Amino acid sequence: MAELDIKNAVEILGALAQENRLRIFLLLADSGPEGIPAGIISASSDLTPSSVTFHLKELVRTGLVKSRQQGRFMIYSATTDGISSVLAFLGGKCASLQ
Structure with a gap:
């Protein structure tokens, strides 16, 4: 896991600051490492396929x-690297608050 700088942390937090993206990320986190196809994400989130793709x-x-x-489908899964790195970044910067 690479150490983040402020710019990278802002990009990750910015991606999660949008309601639909956060819902998709949480759905993928719940699905585990095997992931799920975009069609199921679309059906589960009431978003159009083009919106899910975006x-x-x-x-x-x-x-x-x-x-x-996987065959003719794209399977998506949440990664621990991105979220772990931003949490570590924030934890490191906020350590003096304890």
């Missing part, structure tokens, strides 16, 4: 989500 692209870009091809 939000997934941002989550993948920030490292919060990864994708893999």
Whole structure:
């Protein structure tokens, strides 16, 4: 896990600061490492497939989500690296508050 700077932390936190992306991320976190296809994300979130694709692209870009091809489907899963790195960054910066 790479150490974050403020710019990277803002990108990750910014991605999660949007309601639909946070819901998608939490759905993927609940699904575990095996992940789920975009179609199921769309059906579970009441978002259109194009909207889900838009939000997934941002989550993948920030490292919060990864994708893999399985047959004709793209399977998405939450990663621990992105969220762990931002939590470690915040924890390190806020250690003096304890």
